Amino acid sequence: MTTDDATLAAGPSAEKRGLPLPMLLALASAVFLTVLTEALPAGLLPAWSADLGVTESAMGQAVTAYAIGTALTAIPLSAATAGWPRKRLLLVTMAGFAVANTVTAVSSDYALTLAARFLAGVAAGLAWAMLVGYARSAVPAGVRGRAVAVVMAGVPVALALGVPAGTFAGAAFGWRPTFALLTVLAVGVIGWIAALAPEVPGRRTTDRAPVLKTVLTPGVVPILFVTVTFVLAHTVLYTYIASFLERVGMGGSVGAVLLLFGGASMAGIWLVGAQIDRRLRLLTVAAVVLVGAASAVLALGSGSPVLVYAAAVLWGLGWGGVPTLLQTAATDTGGDAAQAMLVTLWNGAMAAGGAVGGVLLSALGTEPFPWSVLALLMPVMVVVVAARRHGFPASRPS
Incomplete structure (x- = not known):
């Protein structure tokens, strides 16, 4: 069974129901946990680095x-578990997060902490590889982009509320209770998830596209290049944002900056969710322009708190x-x-x-960070x- 065929498994009236919000919000909660564990x-x-007795660049690892x-x-792992029922696999990945964050909260050893973070990453890989297909399987073709946007709303909510709340909790109670939370x-x-997510079967072996065939599909390579480069640019700065702000005299404003960033992210995903089924290309160009503008402001105006806050919003x-x-672009072009x-x-x-970022x-x-972005x-x-023709076309396939 292909991912899109799994629409039938989500219920015989899936095409008539439109967006099944309870199911999509359950998946969004999984995204929220994944992003919060990643970004905290x-x-x-x-x-964290001071308590474990390592440098900030080492702790950034x-x-x-x-x-x-x-x-x-x-x-x-996504290939090995492709035949698993989707709900069961998602529950296993969430249990992996519970174990990894528990170990992180109690660990006083740097190597053990890195091992726990590695385990959390394994759980995240499985979750991300299935969540988009799981969401798309439950809705009609015309609103699949919107369904993915609902699930991905867990990302900005985590950044807008979770990470700033975690930062404040870490300052008030310490990083260990924060990871325990x-x-x-x-x-x-x-x-x-156990209560609201539907049972959706996995895929047959015959439905799994070979890697080489997928790479050769027109549009896939540009999407993957944009992914690698865009994420690299974002992560270099975001991972060390607390260090960057401390160096420009705003060390006490980390929570506020992250709150502004997260709130603006929620607005960004709302706009994307409303328009993605018609304007994916335009929205992608706009995203690059806005992040580039933010980097330019940070590079040239980091001495002004007002400009730093404005950059966080952009x-x-x-x-x-x-x-x-x-x-959405990847799944439209090359499937699962x-x-x-x-x-x-x-x-x-x-x-x-x-x-x-650690080397820099x-x-x-921290001065080179915005320039590198x-x-x-x-x-x-x-x-x-x-x-324009493949990867980020002006109009998406139906």
Whole structure:
């Protein structure tokens, strides 16, 4: 059974129901947990590194370990579990988050912490590889982009509310209780999915597209290039945003900056969700322009708190819809196989971003971060504009 054929498995009246919000919100809660586990170190890095007795650049590799776990395992594990019922597989991945965050909360050993983060990344790889297909399987073709946007709303909500709340909680109670709260959240998400997510069968072996065939599909390579480069640009700066703000005299404003970024991200994904089924290409170009503008403001105006806050808004408005845009483009163009590749490369870029950012921080400080984002976004814009026929077309396939 293909992903789109699984629409029938979600219920005989799926085509008539439109958007099944209870199911989609349950999946959005899984996305929320995934993103919160991934992004929370950005607000806790200074205290976390001091407690474990390592440098901030070394502690930033907790993001890298998470991303490596996803990048190394997303394709092989998604292939190995392709025949599993989707609900059961999603519950297993959420249990993986519960275990990983529990170990992180109690660990006093740097190596054990990295291992726990690697496990969380493995769980994330499995979750990301299936969530888009799971959402698309339950809705009519004409609103699949909107369904993905609802599920991906977990991303900006995590960034707007979860990460700032985690940052404030870390400052008030310490980073260990903050990670322990993630375990409690994981248990709640497991219960929500168990109650609301439908049973959808996995796919037969004959339905799985070979990797080489998918790569050769027109449009797939441009999408994957944009994914790697855009995510690398974002992660270099986002992972070390607390360090960047501290260096420009705004160390006490990390929570406020992340709150603005997350709130703007929610607005961004709302706009994307409303227009993606008609204007995917235009929205992708706009996202690149907005994140580039934010980087330019940070590069030239980081001495002004007002400009830093304005940059956070531009950054969030541009970045909020990027996961939805790229995952929709990948699935439209190359199906589930392209989606699994995107997940792998996305997290490989995250790993590289954490590593490159750590090198920059140790060697040159935080000043090069926004300039590096601008440099990386230039080829992204070129490829998006060039991929007019395949990858980022003006009109999406029905």
